[in-house]
Amino acid sequence: MDKTGQVVLEMKGITKSFGAVRALGGVDFELRRGEVMALLGENGAGKSTLVKVLAGLHAPDSGDIRIDGKPFALGSTKLSHAAGIAVAEQEISVIGTLTAAENIFLGGVPFRGPWTRRRLAARARPYLDAVGLGHLDPAVPVERLAVAERQLIEIARLLATDARILILDEPTAALNDSDIEKVKAMVRRLADAGHSIIYVTHRLGEVFEIADRITTLRGGRSSPAVNVSDMTLDKVIEKMIGRPLEEMFPPRVSKPGAVVLEMRGVTSRALPLPQDLQVRAGEIVGIAGQVGSGAEALLRAIGGADVVESGFISVDGTRFPPAHSLAEAKLRGVGYCSSDRKLDGIFAELPVSANLVSPSMDRVAPGGIVSRRRIRSLTAELSGQMAIDPGRAGYKVGALSGGNQQKVALGKWLGIGPRVLLVSEPTRGVDVGARAEIYGHLRRLAEEGMAIVFSSSDIDEVRGLADRVIPMYRGRQVRIADPDRITSQELVRDITHPEDEAA
Amino acid sequence: MSDTAIPAGPLRSPAAAALARAVLAAGLVLTLAALGGYFNPAFLSPENGLAILRAAAMSGIVAMGATFITLSGRFFSLALGQTAMFAGVLMAVLMAWGLPFGLALAAMLAVIVCLGAVQGAIISMGANPIITTLGAGALLAGLAGLFTGGRNVAIDSAALAWIGNGRILGVPTQTWAFVAAVAVAWWVLNKTRFGRETIFLGANRATAGASGIGVTKVTVLVFVIASLAAAMMGVFEAAQFSKARVAGFGAVDFDVIAAVLIGGTAIQGGRGSPLRTALGAVFIATLQNYMLLLAWSSGVRTLVTGVFIVLIVAGFHVAARRKGA
Numbered sequence: 074m075d076k077t078g079q080v081v082l083e084m085k086g087i088t089k090s091f092g093a094v095r096a097l098g099g100v101d102f103e104l105r106r107g108e109v110m111a112l113l114g115e116n117g118a119g120k121s122t123l124v125k126v127l128a129g130l131h132a133p134d135s136g137d138i139r140i141d142g143k144p145f146a147l148g149s150t151k152l153s154h155a156a157g158i159a160v161a162e163q164e165i166s167v168i169g170t171l172t173a174a175e176n177i178f179l180g181g182v183p184f185r186g187p188w189t190r191r192r193l194a195a196r197a198r199p200y201l202d203a204v205g206l207g208h209l210d211p212a213v214p215v216e217r218l219a220v221a222e223r224q225l226i227e228i229a230r231l232l233a234t235d236a237r238i239l240i241l242d243e244p245t246a247a248l249n250d251s252d253i254e255k256v257k258a259m260v261r262r263l264a265d266a267g268h269s270i271i272y273v274t275h276r277l278g279e280v281f282e283i284a285d286r287i288t289t290l291r292g293g294r295s296s297p298a299v300n301v302s303d304m305t306l307d308k309v310i311e312k313m314i315g316r317p318l319e320e321m322f323p324p325r326v327s328k329p330g331a332v333v334l335e336m337r338g339v340t341s342r343a344l345p346l347p348q349d350l351q352v353r354a355g356e357i358v359g360i361a362g363q364v365g366s367g368a369e370a371l372l373r374a375i376g377g378a379d380v381v382e383s384g385f386i387s388v389d390g391t392r393f394p395p396a397h398s399l400a401e402a403k404l405r406g407v408g409y410c411s412s413d414r415k416l417d418g419i420f421a422e423l424p425v426s427a428n429l430v431s432p433s434m435d436r437v438a439p440g441g442i443v444s445r446r447r448i449r450s451l452t453a454e455l456s457g458q459m460a461i462d463p464g465r466a467g468y469k470v471g472a473l474s475g476g477n478q479q480k481v482a483l484g485k486w487l488g489i490g491p492r493v494l495l496v497s498e499p500t501r502g503v504d505v506g507a508r509a510e511i512y513g514h515l516r517r518l519a520e521e522g523m524a525i526v527f528s529s530s531d532i533d534e535v536r537g538l539a540d541r542v543i544p545m546y547r548g549r550q551v552r553i554a555d556p557d558r559i560t561s562q563e564l565v566r567d568i569t570h571p572e573d574e575a576a
Numbered sequence: 577m578s579d580t581a582i583p584a585g586p587l588r589s590p591a592a593a594a595l596a597r598a599v600l601a602a603g604l605v606l607t608l609a610a611l612g613g614y615f616n617p618a619f620l621s622p623e624n625g626l627a628i629l630r631a632a633a634m635s636g637i638v639a640m641g642a643t644f645i646t647l648s649g650r651f652f653s654l655a656l657g658q659t660a661m662f663a664g665v666l667m668a669v670l671m672a673w674g675l676p677f678g679l680a681l682a683a684m685l686a687v688i689v690c691l692g693a694v695q696g697a698i699i700s701m702g703a704n705p706i707i708t709t710l711g712a713g714a715l716l717a718g719l720a721g722l723f724t725g726g727r728n729v730a731i732d733s734a735a736l737a738w739i740g741n742g743r744i745l746g747v748p749t750q751t752w753a754f755v756a757a758v759a760v761a762w763w764v765l766n767k768t769r770f771g772r773e774t775i776f777l778g779a780n781r782a783t784a785g786a787s788g789i790g791v792t793k794v795t796v797l798v799f800v801i802a803s804l805a806a807a808m809m810g811v812f813e814a815a816q817f818s819k820a821r822v823a824g825f826g827a828v829d830f831d832v833i834a835a836v837l838i839g840g841t842a843i844q845g846g847r848g849s850p851l852r853t854a855l856g857a858v859f860i861a862t863l864q865n866y867m868l869l870l871a872w873s874s875g876v877r878t879l880v881t882g883v884f885i886v887l888i889v890a891g892f893h894v895a896a897r898r899k900g901a
Binding site: 378399400402403404409411416417418419420421422423427431432434438441442443485 | 766767768769770771772773775776779780782783784785786787788789790846847
């Protein structure tokens, strides 16, 4: 592979501010022909702002941009299109009821005259081939395809716009292992065919497999691109968070008490293999696993979001009724925060106070009659515990930052006096500063005697926060490990290809 | 530290926004009244004012109940007009069988509660509320036809005659009932746990479920409440003419939905208020009364009402979008 292709995109000293917030504070970026450039950084580091500048959705405040060595002003989607830049958004945006060919040409049909399915299919064929979907009937409705195939269709759509610079924003975030392989193979193939690819991802493992170089962003600033071959996982992480990993996480105060949560032989539709788990008071257990590994399904089963089909769960020795509901789990002191805050964690359109008291209507409405005084005092109590600005009690939660939203989603459970807190992806969509804060809150709650179980696809989060680590792979707990005795590499291997499953 | 992230939209307090909307709705009614009075002084007479309130009362009472359905995120019921009709017919039939007024009323209410509960239960299992209530409405129309052979049923009851035509302090009973319904609806929504849970359900059903709120219970209750409100209208209508009619309720659902929407209740739920729905009902009644005084034809009246509804609802939509941008 020719790694010394000419520079197709060069950015120097790009800045972009939103009000008082400086999202980009002088970013340099370089992209060569035929290379895969990984763009890494924590949430809030400026990745999405940089992507939006390239997409033409944000105009930069200052800085030079050159395309093929010539100065070029980005600032509208039209200009980005003219520069040959195309972006595949994080959320797959194909239209299910339309066919593969129709989706590829959503932006415009590449021929004059009547639009027939046959002509469209013929034109779509080369693009389908390019993304490795050559076997696909262009006339098949996209809703019948697998998620990974939809993702590939989305990328084929970018190719149909004659883009040379492709920006893929977390293309594998929603995919399972075998699908991820398809996308990675396609990325490599496109690069070898001369496309330049900016690959944004949180899965650092992927970077080492497909990227040529890495640009890291931190706090809106870039560090010079480095060759992947010169880097290790730990060096990349340190570049991203700007400090050794350990400082992110609160110290462990290991003095676990009695067993609070116990599950034996539990199965659900998403968890066909029986699961056992014991969590003691004061303990934080971290379940590591990718989407579909069963890590989140384990929490859903305990919390009552998924129906438990066999086995039993008990809290403080009291068994749950079979196939318990969310309300029954809550009654027994279990709070469950899903990984999708906006979907079922918060009422975005309602004020902070309404969100905080929502699981605790018994407390604020004794006898069914709401007491404003009780709402106020419970709001104050929970805001205080989670360090939520009490002045914002009346503001809509949807208008707060991701970190504050997450504090509300967690804090609302404290009103029921929980014994067990289940948190899926505790810091998804939360910026760096708030992440450390949320880790601190979880640790403090554990110290106060709660049993905490969280699931995460972020290896470092699991290692840094948990007292015990349980990697999961395809619905199986691979092992129970001491976080100090397992390396990130071992954990990554456990959740992707555990040794005893090597095929 | 984390508070300094990029601001995601304006941080206006919800209380201020609600007040602004209420002032807007009240202003609209007052403007219409002032204009009407200017062009036609009879419009502003106290007697006409009472007539307007009485006209607003009927669909207004039902709209109080319907507001709960919309607020809970279940859109609308298209069975409320037929429920009102069925309630009147059922009571008339029961009284014709010789049941005393009180007993007939109680029996009718029991049936209506069951009807609402069944619709709510079906919908909470995942059925589409529009389709479910459309079916329920057709069912009720069919049943009423079976009972009566399609003929109106006469009622002979002094108590009912008073309910239909009596006045307290010179104000028609219907108007008193409307005011009471508004007060009760406001109180239930703002002061009870059920009211709060209705808002939670409408704001985000998945979050409500995940927070351990009884989604089925709330859904059943909102349909029971709306059905009871419709039954109240049915009794008043039957009482006023001393007969239960099997036709003439076709426009009820439209008027009710219009009142809810003009009141600015969010069609997807979670935001709105019975007070504003009441203003919406009064607004429509005022508009229609004024056009009647001008002796406009019914076609023109319907057209103008429709135009107003579209303009106002579109206005709310634009305002909401601008705020969300």
